Each structure stands twice: as structure tokens, then as C-alpha cells.
Amino acid sequence: MQPSSDTITIALSKGRPLKETLPLFAAAGIEPLEDVHTSRKLIFETNRPDVRMIIIRSSDVPTYVEYGVADLGVTGKDVLMEYGAQDMYELLDLNVSRCKLMTAKIKGEQLPPGKIKVASKFINVARRYFANQGRQVELIKLYGGMELAPIMNLADVIVDIVDTGNTLRANGLETDEFIADISARVIASRLALKMKDEKIKPIIEMLANAVNNNG
Numbered sequence: 001m002q003p004s005s006d007t008i009t010i011a012l013s014k015g016r017p018l019k020e021t022l023p024l025f026a027a028a029g030i031e032p033l034e035d036v037h038t039s040r041k042l043i044f045e046t047n048r049p050d051v052r053m054i055i056i057r058s059s060d061v062p063t064y065v066e067y068g069v070a071d072l073g074v075t076g077k078d079v080l081m082e083y084g085a086q087d088m089y090e091l092l093d094l095n096v097s098r099c100k101l102m103t104a105k106i107k108g109e110q111l112p113p114g115k116i117k118v119a120s121k122f123i124n125v126a127r128r129y130f131a132n133q134g135r136q137v138e139l140i141k142l143y144g145g146m147e148l149a150p151i152m153n154l155a156d157v158i159v160d161i162v163d164t165g166n167t168l169r170a171n172g173l174e175t176d177e178f179i180a181d182i183s184a185r186v187i188a189s190r191l192a193l194k195m196k197d198e199k200i201k202p203i204i205e206m207l208a209n210a211v212n213n214n215g
């Protein structure tokens with residue numbers, strides 16, 4: 001079914017962020033009609049006939065929003081920093097799914113002088129961060145389990161999300177340098193802001209209220 005042109009499509013990140021995001025949307029009066037956690041569907045109608053949700057990987061959310069296929073999206077600041085989007089705007093910090101983007105290395109070890117090997121799924125973030133520091137790096141792209149890289153001597157340092165720090169500790173690593181505070185953000189496509197502003201504005205206002213009452 002093709003949505004009418006005044007339908008609002010919201011792209012949400014599946015997994016853990018979803019559990020913290022959906023209650024905020026519910027408080028803003030938007031709730032999926034089915035249980036998104038158990039359904040295998042990717043598109044969900046909501047209690048508002050003019051709003052639907054799509055539920056995808058967090059790293060795909062900026063793509064849907066940038067192409068204007070989704071009007072709004074929710075994804076992590078880490079994803080946005082890595083994606084480096086052009087045609088979209090960050091409208092709201094949902095203040096959930098909070099963590100830090102850090103560098104980490106083997107506990108107690110010094111980084112070697114000169115060029116260092118950096119493993120990360122955040123390759124663009126890592127490139128920018130070390131370039132700003134004037135450090136020479138060799139970047140190694142990984143898709144997960146980055147903590148393994150220093151242990152196996154694939155890299156000297158990793159750039160990754162740190163929440164509890166349990167994964168680092170369990171693998172004999174420690175945080176080294178802070179890069180950024182991360183949380184879930186609402187983004188909108190430039191097109192959606194232009195064409196659907198009168199629908200988007202109240203949704204953002206209600207979400208902002210929900211965030212304020214969430215603390």
C-alpha cells in the first residue's frame with residue numbers, strides 16, 4: 001500500500017534502542033498497532049492513521065531519511081557521526097540509549113610512537129578524530145567484536161561505544177580517550193521539513209515533552 005502524501009513515516013532503530021524509544025513515542029500519542037518486538041514485519045501501522053513506523057538497523061536509518069523515504073528517523077549520535085549526512089537535520093535529543101564513544105587499548109599498555117593501527121566500525125569518526133590530533137593512523141574496518149582486535153594484535157587501539165564497560169573489562173582492555181557523548185536523536189529529511197512541517201512540528205513538540213517527563 002502506498003501512503004498518501006501527508007502520511008508521516010518514522011524510521012526507528014531495532015534492538016535495544018527501540019525499547020527506550022517506543023515509550024517516548026507512546027507518550028507523544030503514537031503507538032504501533034502490533035507488538036514490534038515479536039513481529040517479523042518491517043512496516044507498522046500506528047494508532048494514528050497518518051503515521052506509520054518502519055523498523056530497521058540503526059545504521060540504515062540515516063539512509064532512509066536522507067533519501068526522503070522516511071520523514072523522521074531515530075538513531076544514535078554515533079551512527080550520525082559516522083554517516084556524515086548532508087540532507088537531513090537533527091531535531092531532538094531523546095536522551096535515551098546513552099553511552100560514550102571512546103578509544104580503548106590493552107590495559108596498562110602504552111600506544112606505540114608513530115603510526116598506530118586503529119580498528120573500528122566507526123572508520124570515518126576514527127579518521128577525523130586522529131587527524132584532528134595530528135596522529136598518523138592505519139584504519140582497519142571491522143563490523144563488531146572490536147575488543148578482539150588489540151588482543152589478537154590486529155590493532156593497537158579501537159574506537160567503540162562504551163556503556164557499562166563490561167565488554168572492555170572482560171577482554172582485558174581499558175578506555176583511553178573520550179570522543180563523544182552518544183544518545184538517540186530524532187532526525188528529519190530536508191524534504192520532509194519543507195513539505196510536512198505542520199505535521200512534524202507537533203510530533204517533535206510532544207516528543208520533547210515526553211523527554212522532559214522521562215528524566
Ligand code: PRP
Nearest residue numbers: 144145160161162163164165166167168
Ligand atoms: C556494543 C559495543 C561494545 C559494547 C559496549 O557491542 O560495540 O562492544 O556493546 O557495552 P558495555 O560497555 O556495556 O559492555 P555489541 O554488543 O552491540 O556487539 P558488536 O560490537 O559485536 O556489534
Ligand code: MG
Nearest residue numbers: 144145146167
Ligand atoms: Mg561491541
